[in-house]
Amino acid sequence: MGVTNDVFPTARDETPACNKGINEPNDITRTDENDLRNQAYTNPLHMIADWLGFTIFMRQLAPPEPVPFSPSALRGQQLFGTGAGSAGIGCSLCHTPTMVTGPRHETQALQNVQAHLYSDLLIHHMGSGLADNVTQGLAQGDMFRTTPLWGIGQRIFFLHDGRTSDLLVAIQAHASTPGEDDQRGDDDNKYPASEATAVIRKFNVLPSTDKQAILDFLRSL
Numbered sequence: 001m002g003v004t005n006d007v008f009p010t011a012r013d014e015t016p017a018c019n020k021g022i023n024e025p026n027d028i029t030r031t032d033e034n035d036l037r038n039q040a041y042t043n044p045l046h047m048i049a050d051w052l053g054f055t056i057f058m059r060q061l062a063p064p065e066p067v068p069f070s071p072s073a074l075r076g077q078q079l080f081g082t083g084a085g086s087a088g089i090g091c092s093l094c095h096t097p098t099m100v101t102g103p104r105h106e107t108q109a110l111q112n113v114q115a116h117l118y119s120d121l122l123i124h125h126m127g128s129g130l131a132d133n134v135t136q137g138l139a140q141g142d143m144f145r146t147t148p149l150w151g152i153g154q155r156i157f158f159l160h161d162g163r164t165s166d167l168l169v170a171i172q173a174h175a176s177t178p179g180e181d182d183q184r185g186d187d188d189n190k191y192p193a194s195e196a197t198a199v200i201r202k203f204n205v206l207p208s209t210d211k212q213a214i215l216d217f218l219r220s221l
C-alpha cells in the first residue's frame with residue numbers, strides 16, 4: 001500500500017525526490033507521552049499503529065468457504081497431492097492443504113483452529129521466469145512465498161504481479177530452468193531452477209482430463 005511502518009521502514013520508490021521531507025516510517029507505534037509531535041500513544045486517532053489495526057482486522061475475517069467438490073474436483077484433489085501414498089503429483093509439497101493455529105493465540109477462538117490454506121507460508125526459488133529482481137530481507141529476486149490457494153476460485157488475477165487470469169498459465173509459469181522453460185528469455189543463469197520444476201513436469205504429462213480435474217479442484221476452493 002506504500003505506507004512504511006516499523007516492520008517495513010524504507011519506501012521502495014525509485015524516485016528519491018518523491019521521498020523528500022516525508023518522515024519515515026510513515027506509520028509507527030506511538031510512544032510519546034504528549035501529542036506535541038502528533039505521536040502520543042493516548043491519541044485516540046492512532047492508539048494502535050495502522051498496520052496493527054489492519055492485522056487484527058484480517059485475523060478476525062472468516063476463511064473463504066470451498067464449494068462442494070464435483071467428482072472431477074475430487075479427482076483433482078487427489079492429483080494435487082494430499083499426503084503420503086497419494087496418487088498426487090506434489091503441488092501439496094508447497095501448497096500444504098492444512099495447518100493448525102497455535103495453542104496460545106491471544107484470541108481464544110483462534111487457538112488450535114484448522115486452516116485449509118494450501119500454503120506452507122515459506123518462500124521458494126521460483127526461477128527466472130517469475131523473478132522480479134526485488135530483494136526483501138533474506139528473500140532474493142527469484143523467491144516468493146507460496147500463495148495460499150484458499151478462495152482462488154473467486155480471484156481473477158494470479159501470481160505476484162497479476163500477470164495472468166488463466167490458471168493453466170499460472171501453473172506452467174512455476175517452471176523455469178536456466179536455458180529452458182524460461183518465458184522471458186533473459187537472466188538465464190542468474191537464478192537457480194525453480195523448486196517447482198519437477199512437479200510442473202509431472203503436471204504437463206498428465207492426460208488433459210486430469211489437468212482439467214486439478215483446475216476444477218482449484219476453482220472449487
Ligand code: HEC
Pocket residue numbers: 089090091092093094095124126130144145146147149152155157158159160161167170171174194195196199200203214218
Ligand atoms: C516449490 C513450491 C511450489 C510447488 C511445488 C507448487 N507451487 Fe504453486 N505457487 C508457489 C509459489 C511460490 C507461488 C507464488 C508465485 C508468484 O506469486 O509469482 C505459487 C502460486 C500458485 C498459483 C497462483 C495463485 C495466485 O492466487 O496467484 C497457483 C494457481 C498455484 N500456485 C498452483 C499450483 C499447482 C496446481 C501446483 C502443482 C501442479 C503448484 N502450484 C505447485 C509454490 C509452489
